[in-house]
Amino acid sequence: MKNNSNMELEAKIAIENIDVMEKHLETLGAERIGCYVETDRFFDFPDKRFKNADSAIRLRDRKNCSTQQSNYRLTFKGPCQESPFKCRNEIEFPVEWPEQVQAFLEAIGLICFAHYTKRRHCWRWGDCSIEVDELEGIGRFVEVEGPSESCIRKTLKALGLSDRPCIRESYLAMAIRHGLAKCPS
Secondary structure, eight states: OBOTTOEEEEEEEEESOHHHHHHHHHHHTOEEEEEEEEEEEEEEOTTOHHHHTTOEEEEEEEEETTTOOEEEEEEEEEEEOSSSSEEEEEEEEEESOHHHHHHHHHHTTOEEEEEEEEEEEEEEETTEEEEEEEETTTEEEEEEEOSSHHHHHHHHHHTTOTTSOOOOSOHHHHHHHTTOOOOOO
């Protein structure tokens, strides 16, 4: 969920059990959007200028678990801003030809330096989107994204997560730290 200025505002919390969280979401009356397998590829110049600027270029393949249909998005993520939650500029758009986009990125000098895959269950409750994620070998998480800090806090409280610490580390950083983010040749 983006506010008017393309700012992404989200809280990420580690959880133990996806089934328990999804039952809680059902009890709250949250709307189930769907289940997806997302493969994210990250690109940077050899001098790591995006990484050094706390920014990222991501090409995402989002495959629907039911239909097996993929859709692709290209995203720029800017540096994290000062906030109790993760807050950063995000520019994202759909991609019809992912192979050509990857070839274009490589033609201008970027290289795919990392990738990872996660299973994501998407929900909607009030003004917030809620993603229940599992990254094999890393863990299970809930991401709550909304238009304001107060909206996110309200949702975390309703989910019984308001007393848990927010994780500011990205999934990319976690995958790299666990040695699970190598880009295939």
